[in-house]
Amino acid sequence: MFNFFLLILIYSGIYALMAIGQNVITGYGGMLSLCQAGFFAIGSYATAILATQFGWSFWATLPVAALLSAVFGLLIGLPTLRLKGDYLAIATLGFGEIVRNVLNNWDSLTNGPMGIQKIPMPDLFGFTINPYRKYAFLVMIIIFVIIAYYLFQRLARSRMGRALTAVREDEIAAQSMGINITKYKVYAFVLGAAVAGIAGSLQAVFSLSVTPGTYTFMVSVMVLCMVVLGGMGNFKAAILGAFIIQLISYFPQLTGLSSVIPPQFKQILFGLILVVMMIWRPQGLLGREEHTYGKKHAQKRGSK
Amino acid sequence: MILLETEALTRAYGGVVAVSKVDFQVEAGLITGLIGPNGAGKTTLFNNMTGLDVPSSGKVFFNNKDITGFPAHKICRMGIARTFQNIRLFKELSVVENVMIGRHFKTGKDATHGRFLNALKSYVYLKQEEQEIYEAADNWLDFFDMSQFKNELAKNLPYGRQRELEIARALATDPKLLFLDEPAAGMNPQETDHLMATIRKIRDLGITVVLIEHDMKLVMNICDTITVLNYGMKLAQGTPREIKHNPSVIEAYLGKEEE
Numbered sequence: 235m236f237n238f239f240l241l242i243l244i245y246s247g248i249y250a251l252m253a254i255g256q257n258v259i260t261g262y263g264g265m266l267s268l269c270q271a272g273f274f275a276i277g278s279y280a281t282a283i284l285a286t287q288f289g290w291s292f293w294a295t296l297p298v299a300a301l302l303s304a305v306f307g308l309l310i311g312l313p314t315l316r317l318k319g320d321y322l323a324i325a326t327l328g329f330g331e332i333v334r335n336v337l338n339n340w341d342s343l344t345n346g347p348m349g350i351q352k353i354p355m356p357d358l359f360g361f362t363i364n365p366y367r368k369y370a371f372l373v374m375i376i377i378f379v380i381i382a383y384y385l386f387q388r389l390a391r392s393r394m395g396r397a398l399t400a401v402r403e404d405e406i407a408a409q410s411m412g413i414n415i416t417k418y419k420v421y422a423f424v425l426g427a428a429v430a431g432i433a434g435s436l437q438a439v440f441s442l443s444v445t446p447g448t449y450t451f452m453v454s455v456m457v458l459c460m461v462v463l464g465g466m467g468n469f470k471a472a473i474l475g476a477f478i479i480q481l482i483s484y485f486p487q488l489t490g491l492s493s494v495i496p497p498q499f500k501q502i503l504f505g506l507i508l509v510v511m512m513i514w515r516p517q518g519l520l521g522r523e524e525h526t527y528g529k530k531h532a533q534k535r536g537s538k
Numbered sequence: 539m540i541l542l543e544t545e546a547l548t549r550a551y552g553g554v555v556a557v558s559k560v561d562f563q564v565e566a567g568l569i570t571g572l573i574g575p576n577g578a579g580k581t582t583l584f585n586n587m588t589g590l591d592v593p594s595s596g597k598v599f600f601n602n603k604d605i606t607g608f609p610a611h612k613i614c615r616m617g618i619a620r621t622f623q624n625i626r627l628f629k630e631l632s633v634v635e636n637v638m639i640g641r642h643f644k645t646g647k648d649a650t651h652g653r654f655l656n657a658l659k660s661y662v663y664l665k666q667e668e669q670e671i672y673e674a675a676d677n678w679l680d681f682f683d684m685s686q687f688k689n690e691l692a693k694n695l696p697y698g699r700q701r702e703l704e705i706a707r708a709l710a711t712d713p714k715l716l717f718l719d720e721p722a723a724g725m726n727p728q729e730t731d732h733l734m735a736t737i738r739k740i741r742d743l744g745i746t747v748v749l750i751e752h753d754m755k756l757v758m759n760i761c762d763t764i765t766v767l768n769y770g771m772k773l774a775q776g777t778p779r780e781i782k783h784n785p786s787v788i789e790a791y792l793g794k795e796e797e
Binding site for chain 2: 393399400407
C-alpha cells in the first residue's frame with residue numbers, strides 16, 4: 235500500500251516534468267500543443283536504445299534524450315508555429331501520433347510493438363538506483379523536478395518569461411515592442427520538448443522497458459489536464475496538477491476498490507473534474523502567478 | 539532634417555488600393571499630424587511604416603536607411619515605436635510589467651549584457667537586470683504620473699489611463715520616432731487637454747511624434763506640420779494654418795459647395 239503510494243509519487247514526478255514543459259508552451263506561450271507524449275517517447279527511446287545497444291550509462295543518455303527531443307521540438311515547431319489555436323493542436327497531435335507509429339513500425343531500431351526490455355538500471359558513484367526499491371528512485375526524481383522547477387521559474391521571472399507572456403497576450407503589440415515573436419515561440423517549444431525528453435528518459439529507466447503503447451495521445455491530454463487543473467502560467471501549479479491527476483488515475487487501486495470500480499471510472503472522474511473546474515475555477519487551482527514590483531507598494535498592501 | 543520618408547508608397551489589397559503612391563515626410567523634432575476622412579489609408583500607412591504590413595510597392599526610409607519590408611521587431615529596435623487605434627495592451631499583465639516589456643531589447647543580447655542564456659546564468663545577474671528594467675519602467679510611469687497603479691492589471695485601468703499606458707510602453711523602447719494612432723479617441727475634453735500637454739512634453743524630450751487624429755482641435759493646436767490623405771492619396775501638406783484654408787481639404791471633409 236505504502237509502496238504503491240511511492241509509485242504514484244514517482245509517476246507524479248515524471249509527469250510533473252512534462253507538465254512543466256507543457257506549462258512553458260501553453261501556460262506562458264499560449265500555444266495549445268498536444269504532443270508532449272511524442273517528446274516523452276523520443277526521450278524514452280533515446281535512452282532505451284543507447285543503453286541497450288550501445289551500452290551507454292543512463293547519465294550519458296540523458297542529455298542526448300533532451301537534445302534529441304529539443305531538435306524534434308525545433309523541427310516540428312518551425313513550420314507549425316504559424317498556426318494558431320485549434321490548428322496548432324491538430325498539427326501537434328498529428329506529430330505525436332507519427333512518433334508513436336514510427337516507433338511501432340521501425341522494427342530494426344525499436345523492436346516494434348514488443349518494445350525494448352532489459353534497460354540497465356541507472357547508477358551513481360557505484361550506487362545502483364534500483365527502481366524496485368523505490369526510495370532512491372523517488373529521491374532522484376524529486377531532485378530532477380526541483381532542478382527543473384528552479385530553472386524554469388527563473389526563466390519565467392526574467393525578461394524572457396515576460397516576452398513570452400507578451401507574445402501570448404498580443405502578438406502584434408509584442409512585435410511592435412521589439413520582440414521577435416517567432417524566436418520566442420520556438421524557444422518555448424524547444425524547452426518544453428527538452429524537459430519532456432528528460433521525463434521520457436527517466437520513465438525508461440524506471441520501468442526498465444519501453445513499448446510504444448505507453449506513449450498514446452491520452453498521455454498528452456493528461457499532461458494538458460494537469461496544467462489546466464493546477465493553473466496555467468504557474469510552475470508550482472503544474473506540479474500540483476500532476477500529483478492530483480496521478481492520484482485520481484490510481485484512485486481505485488489505492489483505495490483497494492479496483493474490483494468494484496471499473497478502470498474506466500477514472501476517465502469519468504477526469505472529465506467530471508475538468509468540467510467542474512471550468513465552471514467554478516477556470517484559472518485553475520492556484521491560478522496564474524503574479525509578480526508584485528516595487529517595495530513601497532508591497533508594504534502598503536501588507537499593512538492593509 | 540528628414541527623419542522618416544516614404545517614397546511612392548503603395549499598398550493594395552487585391553483591387554482595393556488603400557494607400558496610393560504616397561510621399562510622406564517626417565521632420566525630426568516636430569509633431570507631424572496625419573489626417574483624413576475615415577478609410578483614407580492613415581492606419582494602413584502607419585502599418586506599412588512600422589513593419590506590421592508590407593508595401594506593395596514604394597520604399598520607406600528611416601535615417602536615410604531603406605527599411606522597407608523589415609519585420610516589426612527590427613523596426614522597433616531601430617527606434618520607431620507606436621501605439622494602436624484600438625488599444626493593444628497586455629491586458630492580463632500589471633501596469634509596470636507592460637512598460638517593462640517595452641524595455642525587453644534594451645538589456646540582453648542587443649545591449650551590453652550578453653545572450654539569451656543569461657536567464658540561466660547567475661542569480662545576481664538576473665536580479666540586477668530585473669532591477670534595471672524595473673527602474674526604467676518605473677521612471678516612465680512617473681512621467682505619466684501612474685506609479686500608484688503599478689501593480690494593477692492593465693485591463694482594470696480607466697480608459698484614458700490605458701491610452702497613456704500604451705504611450706508609456708512605447709516610450710520605454712527609447713524611440714527616436716513615436717507613432718500615435720488616434721491617441722485621443724474616446725477621451726473627454728479634459729483628458730484630451732491633458733494628452734496635448736503630454737505630447738508636447740514628449741516632443742520636448744527630443745522625440746519626434748507622428749499622430750493620426752480626428753480631433754481637429756488637438757491636431758490644429760499641437761501639430762507643427764500636417765499631411766492630409768484622402769482615398770489613399772496625399773491631398774495636401776503644410777502648417778495647420780495652410781491646411782485649414784486649403785480648398786481641397788475643405789472639400790474632402792465638408793463636400794463641395796454648390797455653385
